[in-house]
Amino acid sequence: MKRLVVLGAGESGAGAALLGKAKGFEVFVSDKSEIKPIYKNVLLNNAIEWESGQHTEALILNADLVVKSPGIPDTVPLVKALNAKGVEVISEIEFAARYTKANLVAITGSNGKTTTASLTYHILKQELQVGLSGNIGNSFAQQVLEQDFPNYVLEVSSFQLDGTLGFKPHIAVLTNITPDHLDRYNYQFEKYIASKFSITKNQSEDDYFIYDADDPVIEANLKNFSIKARLLPFSLTKTVENGAYYKDKHIIITIDNNKITMPTTNLTLEGNHNIKNAMAASTVAQLLRIRKQTIRESLENFQGVEHRLEHVLKINKVNYINDSKATNVNATYYALESMDAPTVWIVGGQDKGNNYEELFPFVNEKVKAIICLGVDNEKLMDTFSSMVDIIIETQFMSEAVKIAYKIAKAGDNVLLSPACASFDLFENYEDRGRQFKEAVRKL
Template sequence: MKKKRLVILGGGESGVGTALLAKAKGYEVFVSDKGIIKEKYKKVLIHNEIEWEEQKHTESKILNAYVVMKSPGIPEKVALVQQLINKEIPVISEIEFASKYTKATIVGITGSNGKTTTATLTDHILKQELNVGLAGNIGDSFAKQVLEEDYKNYVLEISSFQLDGIVDFKPQIAVITNITPDHLDRYNYQFENYIASKFSIAKNQTAEDYLIYDADDEVITNWLKTHPVQSTLLPFSLVKVIENGAYLKQENIIITIDNNQIIMPTNKLALEGKHNLKNAMAASTVAHLLKIRKQTIRESLQNFQGVEHRLEHVLKINKVQYINDSKATNVNATYYALESMDAPTIWIVGGVDKGNNYEELFPFVNEKVKAIICLGVDNEKLMSTFGGMVDVIAETQFMTEAIKMAYKIAENGDNVLLSPACASFDLFENYEDRGRQFKEAVRNL
């Protein structure tokens, strides 16, 4: 019998993880990357005798595939992907492929913002009592973990790009943190295409499965009215009373599932800000479903350290707090950051604008921001949008320069916040690189 041929487009974390799992499951595997494959991944491919190529896609070796696993970074519009689709060769994501080889309980978490914090927090709570792997958009690839660890439970942070490549994938528990316009360049600038992509996390769910979502998010609630799902719904809200799900009552989170209720005081939560109350509600609801003890959930919420580059308190220098929120790559994320500021703020913003509309930030800028430092190659839109709102607005293309400017302007009790609302690729490798440079520049003051 001829081996089934799996072609993998993209030799990064998800590609190489899938290659290892596929080889172990008896596939003939070929990895093709249009860019350069990182040294550490090349070593793994060579060591495991997996055929690969870089800086090109050899069509004759790709168009004869039985199935293709595409890295989430490659858009569907690419000619090669279109050729595969026209030939009716299935093009799937790592999440789809790997999920076929595990019997684990899967918690899938998606959303425009908050998914990394919610996934990391959920993992932090569950691993106190369960055998859990954290994967998807974070850490080691899901496929590699299925091969090497095969945990009993997985918490997967899943992007819309990963969801675009699913066929049968079905998490027993799905979470949608929120949906705001993001990555619209990948969805023909149609917001509803992006919404549909996020909701595909629930498309294979049945009434035995759960969908946890933000009931205060009109995009989500309106979509559910016109596109009902089979899942058992567990909404969470800061303003409504929720019978089945989670809500806020005075200073407590109340979670009810099948008349089984738990109460979590919010006054000791480690993470600040309204959006983190929601992330805590989502994570606690998952934990309650998986029968984690109340005391464990409470303690975990109180000692959780947060996620790097997400409202990360770096240092206090001369009574000025420096905060790294480099992970804020869209306006909605920066909205949460500015909302949670409780002192006059010097805001560092800018990068690759994805068609941003900054209007929703105006109230916070007027109320809390005393100076703006634009850090990007092209800052014109920011300068014209915010120029009249603050006394000081400056621009630079160097992180060290931005920090020096902020240091000069800052007074006792101020915050210096890096929350760019934009992608980082104009001046940095990625948002992590941007965040690390911020931290380094602050430490060098």
């Protein structure tokens, strides 16, 4: 019996353990942190061996195969020791994909991947049996085990892609590439770029690669990777022969001389970046032969993603907007770009080597006050204090919201768009977003 060791017992780890057991592996799960009760119960109920709060090398290095949580860097000594022994270390995405013949749509990018994946799923589920997984929803491995849908939409991070060997989506989508997570790539942008492009590495001529043709990093690197898949670019500015483009408030999609045109005037999602997300999702839907009417209706009734430019409440004619999912500068760029009123901006957290320069025009034009919410706000204070009249530091969400309430006037926006990771003060970006919403409701 082959031994499968799963490192990390979160959503993906627990799912991989269940699938591994069902496929006849002897399974052992090891998590350096305390395993959450919900996942501990899954392991106990399925008689899967586990350890919590430590990694016992003797029980791990004898593995035939290791499924590693995306949160564990490849550089930790344990992973290096496994590599040195020649043990295959893969991600849950790779593991689950080996046990399904489903049609896979995989979506990656520095920003927009959650919205694009959710929107794609929202359209496809109207006419197809489809699962939503990867970095979102229930674990891919568990869905393969329990539902095995004929189609999956997978939101895939660079860390998940780093653990893939044979992963081959029929349709791959790359929304954009901006510097992010560089701390995991030795601060070498080209390594991060290669990680994103690896989504297409196993694709063949029968597969499709949908990408943002307006993204300078993608355009500059297309020729550096041997891409066999058929290219379907989307663009806001150029006319595209095969793919999607935007003209006169319409999205025009052409695939093999088959053309569909859709108005964007009734899109529920605002901002140029969401027109791009809609173009990517509609192109996938068109490839999978979803009816044009269904695509159009789905675009118009899609409610968006929690923690992504989510309108929370209007209090005294002030709009409170939760964009906690903006964990990098580029995401915040889109948020500030879409603000159409003077904005009190709550920013800060764990900085991943951020360069805030691209935000300067918006800060000068739209931001009336900045509230820095982080353990270390020095860089933000140095960068922005000369641009706004009011800049304040705090380490409590409730206080940040109360300060914003005092500063904002009727017609203003209060925007939480941190441009940073959340781990200095919060469990994750969801926790940060929920605390913001709670504090707003308590005003």
